[in-house]
Amino acid sequence: MALNLNESQLEQIRQHGARDYPSECCGVILGRADGENKEVREVVPLKNLRHDARRAQELLPLDDPGRETEKNRFLIDPLEQLRVEKDARARGLEVLGYYHSHPDHPARPSNYDREHAWPWYSYLIVSVEKGEPKDLTSWVLTDDRSRFDPEDVNVLNL
């Protein structure tokens, strides 16, 4: 599978990463999958629920809340995600995956990313160094959950 998106969608993700720096940003990508390719139609920015530490901790507890904050963790409210998914489905689109930023870290998935992933979804990561968006990569979890495989990202003139 490869992920196809256009320059403006790519830029939306990169700029969201820059805007929310030094915190992590997150969002969902919607579109259509035909078995071989995923075609992105919309990029929807969502709130990083780690800004609301108490509610986030209730939903998905962190081992070390002293060191784990919105600057190195993101969480999407499952109710907001359900709402976006339902709304997308009504328009004939599906959730293809999610994006988030790694402030001052490489665009490579962490172990924490892997532990919280499901297969099939595309997990896009944009690295933001000192406020500047840099590399953008996409990853898919393997069936056995042991690692992420890189996914081709094609920037098309859609």
Next chain:
Amino acid sequence: MPVRVIIPTPLRQYTGKKEYVEVEAKTVAEALAGLTTQYSDLRRHLYTDDGKLRSFVNIYLGEEDIRFLQKEQTPLHDQDVLSIVPSIAGGTALRCICS
């Protein structure tokens, strides 16, 4: 007493593309056990190696998070609908504090 479990898109590859599965169950735990017995490849994406529901996997009975009901012991009734919803989460590797 059949209940319906809605399967999220990324996990349908393990249920023969089925969007939902009907199982006989009196509790949420029984429903998930029935589901993962029938479709064993689902198990590792819902449960940890020591058999606990993964922390990022949320189960909704109707629109209620079972965490705020009786968790996996939440009783089910005929025609109840369960949804499996991941908390999408991630982040960077924590900086090593060792030298």
